[in-house]
Amino acid sequence: MATRLEVQKTYKLFINGQFPRTESGRFLKVIDKDGAFWANACRASRKDLRNAVESARKAQTAWNNRAAFNRSQILYRIAEMLESRRVEFEQLLIKQGTPNGKAKAELNEAIDAAVYYAGWADKYQQVFSSVNTVSGNYFNFSVYEPTGVVINIFGEDVNFSDYLNAVLSAIVGGNTIVNISSANTAPYVITLAETLATSDLSAGVVNILTGNISELISHAAKHMDVNAIVSINLTEAERLEIESAAPNNVKRIFQYNQLPEKGKTPYLILDLQEVKTTWHPIDSPIAGGNSY
Secondary structure, three states: OOOOOOOOOOEEOOOOOOOOOOOOOOEEEEOOOOOOOOEEEEEOOHHHHHHHHHHHHHHHHHHHHHHHHHHHHHHHHHHHHHHOHHHHHHHHHHHEEEEEHHHHHHHHHHHHHHHHHHHHHHOOHHHHOEEEEOOOOOEEEEEEEEHHHHEEEEOOOOOOHHHHHHHHHHHHOOOOEEEEHHHHHHHHHHHHHHHHHHOOOEEEEEEEEEOOOOHHHHHHHHHOOOOOEEEOOOOOOHHHHHHHHHHHOOOOOEEEEEOHHHOOOOOHHHHOEEEEEEEEOOHHHHHHOOOO
């Protein structure tokens, strides 16, 4: 009896809620922890990056205009989806080389992060916004607004928990994102994309590219329609490349070896927010106006 050949998967990109192959037709081999061929992963090109940024920009206004409570519901739905597929994710991480116990812990932290940020969605404004004390016939108050389009760049050996925390802390505040990571992460990041695509998340809010990081860093840093870059575990040369190119349009830059406090902190949300202050005049009672 003939031996059945296993169907080898090609992990595609995730752009605008769809799973296209790279426009360049290139791919990289994904190798498992034993050094055996595992799958093919698309090697994203500069054009794929432009398409992803365009998708993120188009989705940003509508995503930000959603009620905060609705964003909370969607993030909680992501937690539900991850919980139902946790065995699959654990197996992917283990096959990639993460020890059994650590894989389970990473999944626990990632799922808990989705619940954590779902809880913050309709609360960070109330906690951190403020009415400011000023001297004069006026008052002012400050609120937070999303930075816009954020690119996350992940170096080698970034764990799944940090990856998901970077995603959630950005989108919970109304930003849209483009994630760039190596081809070796494709099995779990594109499987995550499959989860996001069925979790009520609007198309274009999260876009995921895999490939050769060094090939895309310069283009990401120079892109004039990107408002912020968050990187985790890059080399010193890669960090310097971002720092030299990103100021062209005054991008915010945040560089980490790993996320602080395992990613669970509302200050990661605030990093990708702009403060908007509104000034309101008060009529002077001396001049016959009303004080209120």
